[in-house]
Amino acid sequence: MEYCHLCDGEAPLVTVPRTFEASGGPSVTINDTAYQCARCGEVFYGGGMMDESLRRVAAAVRVRDGLLGSEELVAVRESLRHTPARMSEILGVAEDLISKWEQGLFPQPAKVDRAYRRLRGEPDRLPKGVPRSREAA
Structure with missing residues (x-):
């Protein structure tokens, strides 16, 4: 008690x-x-x-x-063989946000959800305006 x-x-x-x-x-x-x-x-x-x-x-x-679930976010990132740090770079957000979204603590914004969906459907393409890092080149 x-x-x-x-x-x-x-x-x-x-x-x-x-x-x-x-x-x-x-x-x-x-x-x-x-x-x-x-x-x-x-x-x-x-x-x-x-x-x-x-x-x-x-x-x-x-x-x-209608957003992707936290497990789906992890699955997208892992299917691309990206680290949370790389996903944060791709999406232009802080790395700790990737962790909080993937742990299910906070929902991702709709704009980020759309980026994950694009990455899930076309893993060789990044959202418009996102530079490729040396790691991805």
Whole structure:
């Protein structure tokens, strides 16, 4: 049993529908697991629970927006035999974003999703304006 940091009340683990504002579109609702104080109602996470909630929100946004799933992003990158660093170079984004998208923590923007789809369908072509590195040449 966890205890509330605000009032020291008992806080059992609960799974309830929660609505989140996400990625500039309509809100998404997920079944979210967290501790909720029986006395004051405070909701809080423990351990890796927040990451799991972020993954559920990102997955709901991907479904809502018709984006590739995180596993599909990994599959595209691996099929091209690129490292996350190379994908970040190709897409013009920070390498840590590639990791967060592939781990399912955040949904990729639609523009990035379209680039992944082009790369998946035509691996020898890069999105317009992306220079080839020495590694790819």
